Amino acid sequence: MIEYIQDFWPIIFLTAVYLVVCLGIGWYFKQKASAGVSEYYLAKREIPGWVISLAFFSTFASSNTYIGQAGQSFKYGLSWAWVGFFWSIFCVISWLILGPKMRFQTAILNSTTIPDYFQFRYKSDLSKTIRILSAIIILFATIWYMVGIAKGSAHVMESVLNIPYAWGAGLIIFVTFLYTSWGGMYSVLWTDAVQGIMMFAVAIIMVMIPVIYVGGVGDLFDVIGNTQHVDLSGQPIGNGLVTFGSLVSFFYILGIGLAVGMKQIAEPRCLIRFYSIDNAKSMKFAMIWTPVFLGVSLLCVMGLGALVHGMATPDEAAYLVKHTDEVVGFMLSKFDNKLVSGVVIAGLFAAGMSSLASVMLIVGTAFVSDVWNAVKPMEPGRIVHWTKVTMFIYSLLVLIFTIFPPAGIVELTAFSGAVFAASFFPSIFGGLYLKWGTDMGSIASMISGMMIAILWRFTVRFEFEGLSDIHEIIPAFLISCLVYWFVSRMTKERVPDEGHLMRLFG
Amino acid sequence: MDFMTSLPYWGIILITILNAVLVSRMKITFDDEPKDDQPKTDQP
Numbered sequence: 092m093i094e095y096i097q098d099f100w101p102i103i104f105l106t107a108v109y110l111v112v113c114l115g116i117g118w119y120f121k122q123k124a125s126a127g128v129s130e131y132y133l134a135k136r137e138i139p140g141w142v143i144s145l146a147f148f149s150t151f152a153s154s155n156t157y158i159g160q161a162g163q164s165f166k167y168g169l170s171w172a173w174v175g176f177f178w179s180i181f182c183v184i185s186w187l188i189l190g191p192k193m194r195f196q197t198a199i200l201n202s203t204t205i206p207d208y209f210q211f212r213y214k215s216d217l218s219k220t221i222r223i224l225s226a227i228i229i230l231f232a233t234i235w236y237m238v239g240i241a242k243g244s245a246h247v248m249e250s251v252l253n254i255p256y257a258w259g260a261g262l263i264i265f266v267t268f269l270y271t272s273w274g275g276m277y278s279v280l281w282t283d284a285v286q287g288i289m290m291f292a293v294a295i296i297m298v299m300i301p302v303i304y305v306g307g308v309g310d311l312f313d314v315i316g317n318t319q320h321v322d323l324s325g326q327p328i329g330n331g332l333v334t335f336g337s338l339v340s341f342f343y344i345l346g347i348g349l350a351v352g353m354k355q356i357a358e359p360r361c362l363i364r365f366y367s368i369d370n371a372k373s374m375k376f377a378m379i380w381t382p383v384f385l386g387v388s389l390l391c392v393m394g395l396g397a398l399v400h401g402m403a404t405p406d407e408a409a410y411l412v413k414h415t416d417e418v419v420g421f422m423l424s425k426f427d428n429k430l431v432s433g434v435v436i437a438g439l440f441a442a443g444m445s446s447l448a449s450v451m452l453i454v455g456t457a458f459v460s461d462v463w464n465a466v467k468p469m470e471p472g473r474i475v476h477w478t479k480v481t482m483f484i485y486s487l488l489v490l491i492f493t494i495f496p497p498a499g500i501v502e503l504t505a506f507s508g509a510v511f512a513a514s515f516f517p518s519i520f521g522g523l524y525l526k527w528g529t530d531m532g533s534i535a536s537m538i539s540g541m542m543i544a545i546l547w548r549f550t551v552r553f554e555f556e557g558l559s560d561i562h563e564i565i566p567a568f569l570i571s572c573l574v575y576w577f578v579s580r581m582t583k584e585r586v587p588d589e590g591h592l593m594r595l596f597g
Numbered sequence: 598m599d600f601m602t603s604l605p606y607w608g609i610i611l612i613t614i615l616n617a618v619l620v621s622r623m624k625i626t627f628d629d630e631p632k633d634d635q636p637k638t639d640q641p
Contacts, residue, residue, distance in 0.1 A: 168602070169598060169602050170601075170602050172602075172605040172606055172609075173604075173605045175605060175609065176604075176605035176608050176609055179609045179612055179613070180612060183612055183613075183616045186616075186620075187616070187619070187620070191625050194627060195627055195628065198627060198628065199628060312598070316598075333598040333599065333602055334599055334602065335599050335600075335601035335602045336601070370627065371625040371626050371627050374625055374627075375620055375621070375623070375625055378616070378620045378623075379616065379617045379620050379621065382612070382613045382616050383613050383617075386609040386610070386612070386613045387609075387613075389609065390606060390609050390610075393605075394606075
């Protein structure tokens with residue numbers, strides 16, 4: 092035991108401090124958050140811009156970004172940064188086009204969740220159906236995402252601290268559940284802000300590791316600019332790491348860039364951030380700084396794997412090119428500095444837990460407020476209590492799936508993001524900007540977006556040569572937007588009354 | 598590194614700068630916050 096602590100003390104100490112800070116924040120906000128639904132679900136729309144900005148960044152970027160995407164560039168080279176470029180563009184689009192308008196309309200409608208926004212905005216006999224349908228999509232699609240995040244974090248604990256996988260998963264999920272259930276949206280946002288600061292710093296530290304190891308930027312680029320390391324097919328990479336499209340097709344980059352990047356304009360865990368911002372000045376701050384936090388972090392992280400070639404021997408590189416999830420762990424062990432490892436590992440936990448907490452709260456609110464309370468209204472005072480119970484049960488379910496993950500969980504996680512973007516974006520954008528958008532247009536686009544994503548993924552994409560690089564997000568998104576436009580135009584008589592639209596559009 | 602490989606790196610910096618300039622010139626108000634003396638547009 093003493094030997095174990097001697098070996099891992101910086102990592103154990105920094106991780107323990109981080110977990111205690113998260114729990115402390117949750118405990119601090121416990122009483123305030125339990126005052127009512129608006130407090131627990133939205134932090135009463137009184138959170139400063141810098142907190143929301145960091146929370147958006149830390150919620151969107153996850154351990155998958157810092158481990159999975161960083162590792163991908165070991166295989167695909169520096170061109171992989173194009174994925175980060177697309178993500179940054181969607182971050183700007185999300186804040187410029189959706190943020191202010193969404194904050195404005197949801198306050199007028201007294202909306203507390205994304206599904207209830209659909210109901211209040213489209214205002215018809217069908218709009219409750221849209222609310223329940225969208226809540227069910229959230230409940231189904233998010234579980235795979237949560238399992239993916241918990242799985243990645245548990246693997247880190249196992250490989251770095253020798254903590255058994257199931258215990259690591261249990262610890263991460265339990266701590267996240269505790270502080271989320273105590274402080275609701277208050278603790279989610281404030282812990283997200285702390286996690287965002289850590290993640291930003293860790294991204295910069297991570298990119299410096301290969302540079303310091305090799306002895307400078309120039310030397311590093313000399314090494315990776317022409318390497319004898321082999322690619323997946325066993326051929327020498329040569330100058331492939333620094334040559335555009337040499338190791339990966341641009342269509343593949345585009346697919347991942349869109350499928351993941353578009354989560355920022357469609358996923359409730361990102362969009363709900365707009366609800367809680369306190370005033371217009373804060374909104375402006377967040378609109379400027381969120382793309383900076385995300386963009387700089389992605390600049391550091393997305394090409395990291397390619398730089399790690401400078402630290403690897405040919406044999407190590409031949410192994411890592413087939414196991415890209417291990418690239419970051421390899422980099423830390425090769426650098427062999429316990430303090431740096433401790434800081435980076437704490438940052439990786441932060442990346443995982445920030446996303447996990449946000450999604451956990453979304454799931455609780457979706458089930459209790461948008462399914463249960465919508466079908467059979469309950470006393471307002473019981474909503475927060477049952478939201479906590481739902482989060483606990485869902486956490487157990489996530490733990491079970493994390494310990495016994497179904498096959499293809501990683502693919503399922505990416506697929507769920509595509510379902511969100513295709514099924515939610517037209518209804519959100521149309522709700523905010525198009526007066527002529529109707530409930531029928533919304534429900535038809537949700538169903539068609541979901542169906543096209545499923546059909547393309549399972550019956551088209553991998554069945555026909557040349558289509559495998561075209562991600563399901565592309566056809567599903569285009570068709571669901573067209574369906575929203577066409578069905579809304581065909582059902583003009585279902586446009587909400589003029590008075591309602593005047594309140595929303597002025 | 599060729600031009601197309603380097604483009605996303607400086608492209609990210611460029612879009613964050615352009616975004617900052619654009620946002621700083623926007624006027625944003627919400628209906629549920631106290632009004633002050635500054636002239637404001639109706640809505641974002």
